[in-house]
Amino acid sequence: MDETPDQTRKRVLIVEDKEPTSRRLAKSISVDRGLDIVACVQDVASALEALHLLRPHVVLVDLGLPDGSGLDVISACARASFECHAIVISIFGDEERVLSAIRHGASGYLQKGATPDDIIRGIRSVLQGGAPISPQIARHMLQLLARAPLPNEALSPAGVLTERELEVLQSLSRGYKRQEVADQFGITLGTVGSHVNSIYKKLEVNSNTRAVAKAGELGLL
Amino acid sequence: MTSQVARAAARSLVFTIVMVGLLYALNRPVGELSGALFVDDILLCAEPSCAQGEPVTLPLRVERSYTTEVNTSRFRLDPSFVGGGLAGVAYFPAAPRALSLVDAGFAPTAPPSSRNTSRGPLLIELTDADAPLVFDISWVAHEGLILHPFHIGPREAVQMSYLLRVGLTYGLALTSIILMLASFAICAAIYSAERSEAAFFWLAMSNGPGLLIGAVYLLPRDLLSPGYDLAVLILAADVYVAFILRFMTRFIGLDTPRLERANILGCGAHALCVLVVPEGYLNLVSAVFAFWAVGWALVILTVFQLNRERTSRRSFFALFGLLVLALALSCHDWMPYFGSLPWGPSFTGQALPTALGVATLWLVVQRLLDTLTRLEALNVRLDQTVAAKSQELEANYRLIAQNQTQAALDAERARIMVELHDGVGGHILNIMAYAEEAERRDPVLETALEDVVREIGIIMDSITSLDMPLDMILGGLRHRYEGLLGRLGVSFDWQVQGPPDLPRIASDQKMDVVRIVQEALNNVAKHARATQVRVSTTRHHLIIEDNGIGLSAPKPDGRASLSSGMGLRNMAQRAEQVGAELDMVDTGQGTRIALTWPDVRG
Numbered sequence: 060m061d062e063t064p065d066q067t068r069k070r071v072l073i074v075e076d077k078e079p080t081s082r083r084l085a086k087s088i089s090v091d092r093g094l095d096i097v098a099c100v101q102d103v104a105s106a107l108e109a110l111h112l113l114r115p116h117v118v119l120v121d122l123g124l125p126d127g128s129g130l131d132v133i134s135a136c137a138r139a140s141f142e143c144h145a146i147v148i149s150i151f152g153d154e155e156r157v158l159s160a161i162r163h164g165a166s167g168y169l170q171k172g173a174t175p176d177d178i179i180r181g182i183r184s185v186l187q188g189g190a191p192i193s194p195q196i197a198r199h200m201l202q203l204l205a206r207a208p209l210p211n212e213a214l215s216p217a218g219v220l221t222e223r224e225l226e227v228l229q230s231l232s233r234g235y236k237r238q239e240v241a242d243q244f245g246i247t248l249g250t251v252g253s254h255v256n257s258i259y260k261k262l263e264v265n266s267n268t269r270a271v272a273k274a275g276e277l278g279l280l
Numbered sequence: 281m282t283s284q285v286a287r288a289a290a291r292s293l294v295f296t297i298v299m300v301g302l303l304y305a306l307n308r309p310v311g312e313l314s315g316a317l318f319v320d321d322i323l324l325c326a327e328p329s330c331a332q333g334e335p336v337t338l339p340l341r342v343e344r345s346y347t348t349e350v351n352t353s354r355f356r357l358d359p360s361f362v363g364g365g366l367a368g369v370a371y372f373p374a375a376p377r378a379l380s381l382v383d384a385g386f387a388p389t390a391p392p393s394s395r396n397t398s399r400g401p402l403l404i405e406l407t408d409a410d411a412p413l414v415f416d417i418s419w420v421a422h423e424g425l426i427l428h429p430f431h432i433g434p435r436e437a438v439q440m441s442y443l444l445r446v447g448l449t450y451g452l453a454l455t456s457i458i459l460m461l462a463s464f465a466i467c468a469a470i471y472s473a474e475r476s477e478a479a480f481f482w483l484a485m486s487n488g489p490g491l492l493i494g495a496v497y498l499l500p501r502d503l504l505s506p507g508y509d510l511a512v513l514i515l516a517a518d519v520y521v522a523f524i525l526r527f528m529t530r531f532i533g534l535d536t537p538r539l540e541r542a543n544i545l546g547c548g549a550h551a552l553c554v555l556v557v558p559e560g561y562l563n564l565v566s567a568v569f570a571f572w573a574v575g576w577a578l579v580i581l582t583v584f585q586l587n588r589e590r591t592s593r594r595s596f597f598a599l600f601g602l603l604v605l606a607l608a609l610s611c612h613d614w615m616p617y618f619g620s621l622p623w624g625p626s627f628t629g630q631a632l633p634t635a636l637g638v639a640t641l642w643l644v645v646q647r648l649l650d651t652l653t654r655l656e657a658l659n660v661r662l663d664q665t666v667a668a669k670s671q672e673l674e675a676n677y678r679l680i681a682q683n684q685t686q687a688a689l690d691a692e693r694a695r696i697m698v699e700l701h702d703g704v705g706g707h708i709l710n711i712m713a714y715a716e717e718a719e720r721r722d723p724v725l726e727t728a729l730e731d732v733v734r735e736i737g738i739i740m741d742s743i744t745s746l747d748m749p750l751d752m753i754l755g756g757l758r759h760r761y762e763g764l765l766g767r768l769g770v771s772f773d774w775q776v777q778g779p780p781d782l783p784r785i786a787s788d789q790k791m792d793v794v795r796i797v798q799e800a801l802n803n804v805a806k807h808a809r810a811t812q813v814r815v816s817t818t819r820h821h822l823i824i825e826d827n828g829i830g831l832s833a834p835k836p837d838g839r840a841s842l843s844s845g846m847g848l849r850n851m852a853q854r855a856e857q858v859g860a861e862l863d864m865v866d867t868g869q870g871t872r873i874a875l876t877w878p879d880v881r882g
Contacts, residue, residue: 077706079713123702150705151737154744155697174763194755195741198748233776234755 068095069186072115074106074132075099075148076124084119084148087175094182103127107135110143117182118145119169122156130163137164144185154199161262167191184252192255198232200262201225220261227254285586292581292604299608300615307612307624309339309428310373313441316433317362325354328386330414339625344424348507348560351421354382357413362432365409371431371438373445374625375402377423382414400449400497400627403442406432422507422560428625445626453497453630459637460487460494466644479530483640486523489516490633497630507562511554513629514566517610518573521580522547524603524636528580531643532590539579546572570614577607595646602639606632693743700736708732734760738798742791750779750790751817757794758815761801765813768805770826775816780877792854793822793875796862799847800824800873810870822860822875830866 071094075081081099088094097113100106103126110118110132118136122129129147136145147160147168157168167185169178181191192200204220220228223244230240237255241248312318323333324340333356342353359366372379379402381389406413413432419425431438467484471477493516496509504512522543529536550569557565581603588596613629712729715722741756754776765772797815801824804813808828816823848864851873855862860875 077710077713079710079717083713083716150701150709151733151740155694156701177763193759194752195745195759198745198752198755201752202748232752232755234758234774236774239774 068093069116070095070097070113072097072109072113072118073099074118074120074124074129076101076121084178087178090175091179103131106132110135110139114141115143117186118143119148120145121148122160130159133160133163133165146182146185154195157196158199161259188252188256192231194232194234197228200258201228201232204261220258224254224258227251228258285582288582288585289578291585292578295604296578296607296611299604300611303608303612303628307626310625313431313437315437316431318429318431319357319362320429323356325356328354330354330356330386338427338429340427342425344563345421346560346564347421349421350418352416352418353425354414354416359410359412366406366413366432367409368406368432368434369438370404370406370413371442372402373430373441374428375400376417376419376425376427378418380416382416384411401442401445422563449627449630450498452634453494456494456630456633456637457491460490460633463487463637463640467640479527482523482527482530486520486527489520489523490636492516494630494633505559507559510566511562514570514573515550515554518547518550518569521573521576525576525580528584532584532587534587543576574607574611598642599639602635606635609635696743697740700740704736730764734764750793751776753790753794754797754815757797764805770804770810771812773812773814775814777817780817780822781819789858792858796851796854796875797824799851803847804828808871820877820879823872825870825872827870830871
């Protein structure tokens, strides 16, 4: 297992209503001595309570919960006064769910079927500021962010991709791994990570303006 | 500015003088008519029996003196004097105000015409060719007397001239009256329909004095005594000018209250004078205020000139010309009153309302044309707007239809995704967790479950990525295979640079390509025993190449038999569907599957 360079152990909260899955995740994570599972909860209400009581660094959250949507938990994490990364758990890593989670402020996603190693690697990369991103997610981000603005659309400048971000996103969507992208552009792995983080933020910023613009385009406003 | 005003005023004056001069030149003295006797010598009788007298040459002019004394002068023309009989008619082209024949007993008979003949022609039937022609002319001292030459002869010889002069005096006066009435009706109608058109209100009002001017020519001669006859004419002209001034300022959109006040004060003074001044001096009053009216008419012309840019070029020239003509027509009539120039016999004032009536009609027609033009422009704009809006609407409908179709597709897609995810996915996940927790783990079961998860993932990808370019679909495929191949010790050498240049590739064909790559990767996982698989694209190629054991049963030439397996046959079929050539070879260091598209773009 990876030896953690962190001074303190990072607190992890799991929000998942299917117990076998929850147990599987917990088991995978418990191997890492740098990570400390503080609670496993099964619904939105207890997740929000745990969030405020336990102040976790990482929240693994499923979207379909018995008393509501995991998106609410993700929003609460994004608004929290302390540093808290929400990671959405998805079985297939399908973009609809992951993207809506990112729009609510999620820092990344994990596939439920991933191997224990992959699970830990995903959590670590989020903690180190390099949110994971699959080609499926990348290409949808590209579609959402890179197209020309509509005539009556006022994209906030904060939501427009830079040329390098566009290139990185394009490479990721073509299936290249982060290291391969870094090699392609002659930049460090960390720089790729910060580009990806920036892209995540821009998607979050844009999710609202885009909806308004779409409505305007249809003459609904 | 001042010099500009002075120049405009001078121009107005010069134009008017030139026009009066032109009228003066046209107003020829009474000349001979062929077939008729031209009488320009006559005896001015010294006593009622007219036995003696003083021969005078016509035109005879007796200057006015400002008293109301009525004088009667008797004239006698003997047949012997002109060398023949006095047969037919006596034709006075411009008769004095009151002319009556004197019978054999030297008593005056009834006047031959009830009209105010001082401004028109007169025709008198002669009964006895051998008797002398004796007639009386009554005239008021303050009016003076002018007797122009006249004709005697058969009716036919003077008929044409007489009718022409009747037409030019009484006829024109009648025309003026009709025009004024019509003009009043039209202007009033325009004003009542559009209260903002103040110019037309004043134009309608101006028809009042215009009517009066025309009527003076047609009035019975005894209706007004000679002094008032002229006074009414000049007062009417003054009021006429006042109304035209108001019309003009509103027509060109000028606000000149001080000018209008000064003008109305003058008109008031004029009216007061006419009421209080003794009749003998009315002509003097009329003379003074005639100058006043002419002065104001010149002011109107000057103001109009200074603001000519406020109206169209055409309107300016037409209106200015008609105003100058109207002014000259009245000036021409008044001049003989104030000077002793040998003026011709014709009067022109009766044409003044006609000139202004024409101006009014011209304005009305112009306005009508303007309105029509505006209406037409409005129609054109309306048509354009309707066309543009229709286009916009059509585009919007298309957009909405598109969006509705897209929304329906999205909804269906989302429903399938949710069912796969929450339904199938949930179960699989529970099985996976259970399998991992079991005391004796079953690697075959776990691999099978992973295969199922991967396969569902690929199906979900294909649902959401139909409209994506091929290179991005391939990127997604790598992600799905990464875990499986990674566990088998196979790494990717990923060289996808862009989608192959395939102009006629459709979304279902894209999926065919994906299936070929998937099949190739499955083969790598199942049979190749490779450590690396290289996937690369160029403009015309898609190549999957591994470093494994190669084809298990190669033909002698190294080519694989495409019918050797179900998977291979499928690959070949799909390649055909997407118009590509499939090539599978054992390179000696592994297997290479290449899709090649012909260079359709040259």
